[in-house]
Amino acid sequence: MRFRAKIVDLACLNHFSRIVNTIAKLAKTCILRLTVCKLYFILSDKVANGGASMWCELSQGNFFDEFQMEGVAAEHNEIYLELVPENLSRALKTAQNAKAVKIKLTNKHCPCLSVAVELPSLSSSSRIVTHDIPVGVIPRRMWNDFREPSVPDFDVSIYLPALKTMKSVVERMKNLSNFIVIEANLSGEMNLKIETDLVSVTTHFKDLGNPPWASEDGCQSSAQGRDLESMAEACIDIKKLQQLLAGQQVNPTKALCNIVRKRVVHFILLHEEVSLQYFIPAVA
Amino acid sequence: AAMKCVIGGAQLRVFGKAIHAIARISDEFWFDPVEKGLALRSVNSSRSAYACVFFSSMFFQHYCWTAVSQPCQKEKQLSLPCKLIIKSVLPVFRCVNVLERNVEKCSISTNPSEHHITFQLLCRHGVVKTYNLTFQECDPLQAVFAKHMCPNILKVHSRLLADVMIHFPTSQEEITLSVTPMKVCFKSYTEEDTDFSRTMLTEIQLSPEEFDYFQVGVDSEVTFCLKELRGLLAFSEATSVPVSVHFDRCGKPIAFSIEDLLLEASFILATLCEAEKEAASPGPACCPRPWDSNTDTATSKKPQQKGNTPSINSAKPPSALSKQEVKNIPRGTERDVPGRAGAAMAKAAAGEATEAPYEKNSYLYKYCIFQFHSLFFGAISYKEKEAIGDTFQSLVTASDPEEEFGALQSSQV
Numbered sequence: 001m002r003f004r005a006k007i008v009d010l011a012c013l014n015h016f017s018r019i020v021n022t023i024a025k026l027a028k029t030c031i032l033r034l035t036v037c038k039l040y041f042i043l044s045d046k047v048a049n050g051g052a053s054m055w056c057e058l059s060q061g062n063f064f065d066e067f068q069m070e071g072v073a074a075e076h077n078e079i080y081l082e083l084v085p086e087n088l089s090r091a092l093k094t095a096q097n098a099k100a101v102k103i104k105l106t107n108k109h110c111p112c113l114s115v116a117v118e119l120p121s122l123s124s125s126s127r128i129v130t131h132d133i134p135v136g137v138i139p140r141r142m143w144n145d146f147r148e149p150s151v152p153d154f155d156v157s158i159y160l161p162a163l164k165t166m167k168s169v170v171e172r173m174k175n176l177s178n179f180i181v182i183e184a185n186l187s188g189e190m191n192l193k194i195e196t197d198l199v200s201v202t203t204h205f206k207d208l209g210n211p212p213w214a215s216e217d218g219c220q221s222s223a224q225g226r227d228l229e230s231m232a233e234a235c236i237d238i239k240k241l242q243q244l245l246a247g248q249q250v251n252p253t254k255a256l257c258n259i260v261r262k263r264v265v266h267f268i269l270l271h272e273e274v275s276l277q278y279f280i281p282a283v284a
Numbered sequence: 285a286a287m288k289c290v291i292g293g294a295q296l297r298v299f300g301k302a303i304h305a306i307a308r309i310s311d312e313f314w315f316d317p318v319e320k321g322l323a324l325r326s327v328n329s330s331r332s333a334y335a336c337v338f339f340s341s342m343f344f345q346h347y348c349w350t351a352v353s354q355p356c357q358k359e360k361q362l363s364l365p366c367k368l369i370i371k372s373v374l375p376v377f378r379c380v381n382v383l384e385r386n387v388e389k390c391s392i393s394t395n396p397s398e399h400h401i402t403f404q405l406l407c408r409h410g411v412v413k414t415y416n417l418t419f420q421e422c423d424p425l426q427a428v429f430a431k432h433m434c435p436n437i438l439k440v441h442s443r444l445l446a447d448v449m450i451h452f453p454t455s456q457e458e459i460t461l462s463v464t465p466m467k468v469c470f471k472s473y474t475e476e477d478t479d480f481s482r483t484m485l486t487e488i489q490l491s492p493e494e495f496d497y498f499q500v501g502v503d504s505e506v507t508f509c510l511k512e513l514r515g516l517l518a519f520s521e522a523t524s525v526p527v528s529v530h531f532d533r534c535g536k537p538i539a540f541s542i543e544d545l546l547l548e549a550s551f552i553l554a555t556l557c558e559a560e561k562e563a564a565s566p567g568p569a570c571c572p573r574p575w576d577s578n579t580d581t582a583t584s585k586k587p588q589q590k591g592n593t594p595s596i597n598s599a600k601p602p603s604a605l606s607k608q609e610v611k612n613i614p615r616g617t618e619r620d621v622p623g624r625a626g627a628a629m630a631k632a633a634a635g636e637a638t639e640a641p642y643e644k645n646s647y648l649y650k651y652c653i654f655q656f657h658s659l660f661f662g663a664i665s666y667k668e669k670e671a672i673g674d675t676f677q678s679l680v681t682a683s684d685p686e687e688e689f690g691a692l693q694s695s696q697v
């Protein structure tokens with residue numbers, strides 16, 4: 001099992017750092033899955049995460065100048081590592097003006113991802129900063145736990161409002177309540193609601209637009225036979241939503257959510273080179 | 285003695301940063317005005333870190349120090365520095381950056397008869413903030429460290445050190461500096477029982493060319509407390525004076541110092557001794573253990589006295605004192621001493637008591653020489669006192685008439 005990768009382009013490095021920062025906000029520990037073409041950051045819906053799960057996928061070619069990996073076996077040419085994304089985030093944080101960043105899977109005292117940052121210095125030789133991030137190797141037999149979640153059979157799919165706006169609304173609501181209700185309909189309307197003994201607050205968004213989903217039976221995409229005005233709602237943990245929004249440092253190309261009434265809210269954030277899906281289960 | 289000084293706007297920032305730097309060492313600090321300037325000193329409870337910042341009189345817009353002599357004494361009297369609680373002083377210099385903008389000057393004056401030190405900030409728009417802080421009298425604090433005898437000396441702009449430290453998390457307690465003539469490396473400290481599967485380790489390699497001055501006489505790897513150092517780094521950035529690092533093999537202290545015409549600052553930190561790390565007894569996991577300053581003082585001082593031991597602050601020849609100290613530390617007598625000196629010795633005795641569990645491992649921990657000059661000894665050997673009289677300057681006069689010293693007391697004051 002081997003892995004080496006190198007980033008030389010500063011823009012790619014910054015972009016990659018931002019992605020890692022977002023992941024670090026969402027999960028304390030997560031799985032990094034490496035394949036020949038892609039990297040995945042995966043959080044599976046364990047009770048410990050409060051049932052939330054995450055799937056983030058990026059093409060390595062968009063970030064790395066060099067990328068070589070050898071999986072556990074020829075027919076399973078993949079590597080699954082468990083790590084603390086905050087560590088990776090920290091290692092990359094001070095690499096803002098690096099000449100190059102090399103990431104390597106090593107085994108010093110224990111399996112590690114070694115991040116070596118080559119920094120410019122006042123002298124002829126560069127400064128090298130090395131961070132050894134401990135990782136856990138996930139054995140082949142457990143890989144099934146980390147499969148890509150399927151898109152749920154949702155009631156409503158709707159584009160999200162400007163994330164910055166949504167973030168400031170949710171942040172204020174967080175002070176008042178632990179749970180937030182997201183409801184939306186197929187007419188491009190969304191409401192964020194909180195309700196406590198003392199106060200209830202609702203923020204209304206309209207003209208958001210509903211994404212067209214191609215499906216086999218054509219049911220979901222057609223408007224006929226469906227009540228456009230009826231709201232599908234789910235009550236979720238407000239902190240999870242706030243973490244998702246707070247972690248977004250750049251506006252995504254597309255941001256939408258799928259609501260399964262009283263079950264789960266599925267967020268999809270698409271950037272040019274990376275896609276992030278985040279599932280927040282509804283609270284009973 | 286009495287002291288009054290005024291710090292002008294631009295220097296306020298530097299002074300404030302010094303206070304903040306010292307605050308990282310301990311909750312209290314020694315405030316010691318002398319004729320040539322003002323010294324601030326601090327030592328942490330485990331005596332593994334010592335800081336001293338000396339501002340020469342030229343640093344101040346105005347600096348005035350007068351020795352007050354008593355009629356019964358022809359020479360300058362023994363003076364005592366005083367101790368202030370950092371928490372009381374920090375609010376005065378809270379937001380150093382804001383300070384610069386709003387405060388025109390700061391005046392500090394001592395009021396011996398009322399046990400006050402008064403800090404007065406003259407701010408814009410005619411606002412005057414006055415802080416009257418009471419102090420505690422105490423024995424002088426002074427450390428002696430033979431910097432010139434260190435085989436390894438590095439000199440570098442504080443920016444470089446700050447750039448290095450930024451790669452370590454703020455929670456990183458201890459850091460290891462490893463040098464050979466070919467390279468310099470700062471890395472996270474690890475020990476035998478570090479849980480590597482949970483700890484992220486960081487290491488930075490620098491080439492000797494990056495240093496303004498680079499001398500490595502002996503390959504060494506020293507581990508010290510990073511937290512305490514960060515204060516000095518922030519302070520030296522405010523002064524933009526380069527930082528000198530003097531050190532030796534592991535176990536011997538490491539000194540970080542800055543020096544220019546107006547001020548001198550030194551932070552001396554104990555380092556862990558590698559060889560017997562496994563045998564290290566449990567205790568405060570944070571920083572290197574207390575130095576066994578009592579038992580080893582005598583033996584360690586001697587070699588240093590052969591060389592001309594410079595003191596790290598501007599107080600007068602400690603070598604004379606140290607000789608005296610070596611002669612005059614009969615433990616039995618110490619314990620009989622009541623009053624202030626007794627308190628000091630009791631403190632030392634208490635220090636010994638707590639260090640007793642470490643006694644077995646005391647050979648592990650090397651030390652810097654701390655001389656806790658006792659008032660008692662100054663009084664006992666009155667004649668020699670004249671030679672050392674310069675070192676003791678009194679901030680207060682006749683404050684403890686009821687002390688058991690009686691005749692001795694009045695002669696000291």
